[in-house]
Amino acid sequence: MVHSCEKWSDESTCFPLLLYKFCDFVRIFRWEMIPVVRRALHTSVASCRGRTTFFNIHKKVTDPAKQDPDYFEKAARELPLDDNYIDALGKLYYEKIGSERDLGLKAADNLVADQQKFGLPDLDLSKPRFQYRDLDILKDAPESVKKIYSIGFGTRRDMSSEWKAQLIGKVNQHSLDEASLEMKIAWMTALIRHWSLLVNDISKQTTKKPTWLTHRIWLVINARRKALRLLRARNEEAFQNVISQLKIAYHVQKQPEHVKTRKAWAEAQLKARVEQEKERRLENLHQLYVEERKQKMEEMEKRRQELKKEQQQVEQRLHGLLVLEGKATDVVGEYQPSLIGNLSEVVMHSALFYHPKPDLVKQ
Numbered sequence: 001m002v003h004s005c006e007k008w009s010d011e012s013t014c015f016p017l018l019l020y021k022f023c024d025f026v027r028i029f030r031w032e033m034i035p036v037v038r039r040a041l042h043t044s045v046a047s048c049r050g051r052t053t054f055f056n057i058h059k060k061v062t063d064p065a066k067q068d069p070d071y072f073e074k075a076a077r078e079l080p081l082d083d084n085y086i087d088a089l090g091k092l093y094y095e096k097i098g099s100e101r102d103l104g105l106k107a108a109d110n111l112v113a114d115q116q117k118f119g120l121p122d123l124d125l126s127k128p129r130f131q132y133r134d135l136d137i138l139k140d141a142p143e144s145v146k147k148i149y150s151i152g153f154g155t156r157r158d159m160s161s162e163w164k165a166q167l168i169g170k171v172n173q174h175s176l177d178e179a180s181l182e183m184k185i186a187w188m189t190a191l192i193r194h195w196s197l198l199v200n201d202i203s204k205q206t207t208k209k210p211t212w213l214t215h216r217i218w219l220v221i222n223a224r225r226k227a228l229r230l231l232r233a234r235n236e237e238a239f240q241n242v243i244s245q246l247k248i249a250y251h252v253q254k255q256p257e258h259v260k261t262r263k264a265w266a267e268a269q270l271k272a273r274v275e276q277e278k279e280r281r282l283e284n285l286h287q288l289y290v291e292e293r294k295q296k297m298e299e300m301e302k303r304r305q306e307l308k309k310e311q312q313q314v315e316q317r318l319h320g321l322l323v324l325e326g327k328a329t330d331v332v333g334e335y336q337p338s339l340i341g342n343l344s345e346v347v348m349h350s351a352l353f354y355h356p357k358p359d360l361v362k363q
Contacts, residue, residue, distance in 0.1 A: 059098040064113035066103060069251050072096040076269040077276055089266045096265075105217055108225075108249050109189070111196055118197040119247060120190070121166045123159060125152030130161040156198075164190040170245045181231040182242055188224040189246050192217055 065071060072092060079088050106112050109119050128138055132149045151158055167190045171182040195217050202210050228250055232239040243250050322328035 057098050058101045061099045061102045061112050067107040093262045093265050119193045120163050126150050129154050129158045160194045171242050181227050185227050188220050
């Protein structure tokens with residue numbers, strides 16, 4: 001820098017040159033270093049940003065035993081009372097919450113166990129479709145024509161109509177019944193099971209659950225539950241016939257005795273477990289008391305017999321001593337009443353009171 005300034009005689013012209021070079025150096029440094037800093041900054045931010053997978057609390061139920069409304073309460077009462085009891089209760093609660101949605105869609109129709117037919121009746125695919133069943137012209141038609149109008153050559157809607165017709169035919173009041181509660185319950189049952197089968201078929205093709213269909217299933221299940229409640233209140237015999245013919249598991253929903261939270265549920269189960277454990281221990285103590293009392297009574301009875309026998313022996317020895325001293329005598333034989341005196345008395349009474357009645361009528 002000094003060497004370059006020597007070329008200029010005037011100092012006023014040297015300072016602007018130095019200032020220009022300094023600004024140029026700063027500009028070059030700025031354009032070269034800032035992208036490096038920016039790249040480092042972006043790289044660090046990208047590496048620190050975490051991507052977590054979505055946690056779905058709802059689980060698919062595969063155990064048919066969970067269809068029991070009291071399954072998790074019974075399981076909570078069977079947990080071992082050790083140091084991990086509270087943690088085990090928490091895991092059981094999350095399993096219960098995760099199973100509620102799937103059980104709400106499948107438990108009433110036993111669809112957890114029946115993953116093949118989904119409670120739907122078997123269809124004869126060679127029969128005519130529901131809308132062509134009553135046509136007389138199909139009875140004499142060729143086999144090729146019958147095959148075209150059969151259920152096997154129809155759409156899924158034709159199969160759904162046949163399922164509905166068969167389930168409705170089991171419980172309807174007559175062939176033209178279209179408004180009774182029995183008919184509506186059968187129709188909704190066929191709809192629920194057919195849609196559940198459709199959800200299962202869709203799940204085999206994609207991992208995304210068809211919520212647009214499961215939501216409709218949930219609405220129909222609630223509507224059927226209301227119809228079942230009304231039918232039970234109006235006609236108990238028809239209600240029992242419907243749930244037996246359609247194989248519906250109907251449970252009266254009871255209000256929870258605690259707030260629906262993990263802590264409250266765990267406290268309620270712990271309280272129930274304490275009561276159960278107390279009753280179990282009291283029952284064991286009662287059984288132990290009964291067994292010990294029975295054993296003690298047998299020992300006391302045996303001891304009483306021994307003492308009684310010993311008392312008889314002592315009394316016999318004392319009586320023998322009294323006989324030897326002449327203060328007592330042994331009675332030999334048995335006492336007999338006076339036979340002659342008694343016989344005479346009997347004869348006299350017979351003569352006095354049992355003679356024939358005199359005849360007082362005058363001749």
